[in-house]
Amino acid sequence: MRPMMFFLCLCLLFAGSAAAGEPARYEYLQEKMAVPVRLVFYAETPEEADAAQEAVYRRFDELNRMMSDYDPESEIVRACRESGETGGQVEIGAPLYEVLCRAREMNRLTDGAFDISVSPIVKLWRRSRVYGQRPPADYLDRAKSLVGNGNWELSCDDGSNPSRFFLRVLQKNVRLDLGGIAKGYAIDEGIRILKERGIRSALIDAGGDIRVTSPPPGKEGWTIGGVSLDDGAQAAYYLTLSDAAIATSGDMFQYFEIDRIRYSHIIDPRSGEPLTASSVVSVIASDAASADALASGISVLGSERGIALAESLPGVEALVITAPSDGTGTEMTVTASGRFVPIRSEILKEREAQ
Numbered sequence: 001m002r003p004m005m006f007f008l009c010l011c012l013l014f015a016g017s018a019a020a021g022e023p024a025r026y027e028y029l030q031e032k033m034a035v036p037v038r039l040v041f042y043a044e045t046p047e048e049a050d051a052a053q054e055a056v057y058r059r060f061d062e063l064n065r066m067m068s069d070y071d072p073e074s075e076i077v078r079a080c081r082e083s084g085e086t087g088g089q090v091e092i093g094a095p096l097y098e099v100l101c102r103a104r105e106m107n108r109l110t111d112g113a114f115d116i117s118v119s120p121i122v123k124l125w126r127r128s129r130v131y132g133q134r135p136p137a138d139y140l141d142r143a144k145s146l147v148g149n150g151n152w153e154l155s156c157d158d159g160s161n162p163s164r165f166f167l168r169v170l171q172k173n174v175r176l177d178l179g180g181i182a183k184g185y186a187i188d189e190g191i192r193i194l195k196e197r198g199i200r201s202a203l204i205d206a207g208g209d210i211r212v213t214s215p216p217p218g219k220e221g222w223t224i225g226g227v228s229l230d231d232g233a234q235a236a237y238y239l240t241l242s243d244a245a246i247a248t249s250g251d252m253f254q255y256f257e258i259d260r261i262r263y264s265h266i267i268d269p270r271s272g273e274p275l276t277a278s279s280v281v282s283v284i285a286s287d288a289a290s291a292d293a294l295a296s297g298i299s300v301l302g303s304e305r306g307i308a309l310a311e312s313l314p315g316v317e318a319l320v321i322t323a324p325s326d327g328t329g330t331e332m333t334v335t336a337s338g339r340f341v342p343i344r345s346e347i348l349k350e351r352e353a354q
Contacts, residue, residue, distance in 0.1 A: 032060035035207030067182040089168035097165035110297030115269035119177040184292030211245035247291035250280030303335040
């Protein structure tokens with residue numbers, strides 16, 4: 001099954017292509033956090049550009065060492081393991097504490113639809129995907145007991161300078177998976193680094209999650225191509241963004257079948273069940289971490305509750321596309337808020353013309 005396709009409508013220019021006295025465009029690409037991370041920005045000199053990209057990619061590496069759930073010695077995995085074994089709290093760094101706080105807030109906003117403790121359930125369904133059988137009921141019940149904000153705690157000791165931060169998990173096998181928010185946080189950190197270096201016009205794309213700052217010289221904004229709705233290479237829509245982030249979550253092409261039932265790779269943490277409807281959700285927010293987490297949460301909430309949530313949050317806009325559970329995508333519903341409303345009409349007209 002082919003993953004969803006993402007697009008950037010950006011012409012490839014090289015250093016020195018700008019007019020004299022104007023910043024030149026620089027573009028870099030490296031794999032970080034298991035996804036391609038593309039940097040596009042405008043800088044005064046090649047030396048300034050190289051130093052900036054090195055700093056950004058270095059920060060991605062640092063955050064991956066803190067937040068990866070694949071590395072058994074990452075800070076988050078080690079903290080969950082040590083706390084679960086001892087029953088006590090484990091000291092963690094400020095960046096991890098910040099991301100965990102953000103994740104708890106996103107869990108609250110989405111009524112539990114976004115939950116970083118869902119990892120035990122996800123692992124069960126991954127095994128089921130391999131063997132073609134649903135998880136045994138008792139295994140699933142045990143995994144569900146490990147999920148929820150009530151299974152882990154954060155605390156902060158303000159008695160020293162700087163403050164110290166702590167994580168405590170309340171059951172031995174609780175595991176926290178930051179895959180739905182860490183990548184967005186890393187993008188935000190990259191943008192922060194570029195701004196601190198005086199780079200005003202920039203884009204960071206990490207596996208299709210994107211944040212942009214001020215528009216390129218002479219442009220109204222950055223032109224972004226949305227997710228493809230077919231197993232092909234044509235974007236479903238384009239929009240122009242500046243000083244915003246966009247993230248997409250969905251399963252148009254990522255699913256599996258057991259007993260002729262189509263199951264998404266997206267799990268509802270509240271029920272422990274994969275979604276059965278096919279969907280693509282795109283979210284615009286002021287920062288990439290919020291867009292990343294909300295795209296996942298709204299995928300679980302569904303179109304009606306998801307759009308209502310987006311409309312209740314300042315600066316957040318959403319597009320929810322659902323298709324039949326057989327995954328054909330020949331019929332669909334499109335729900336939208338904010339600047340996605342005109343895009344909704346374009347998508348429906350295009351589908352009707354096919």
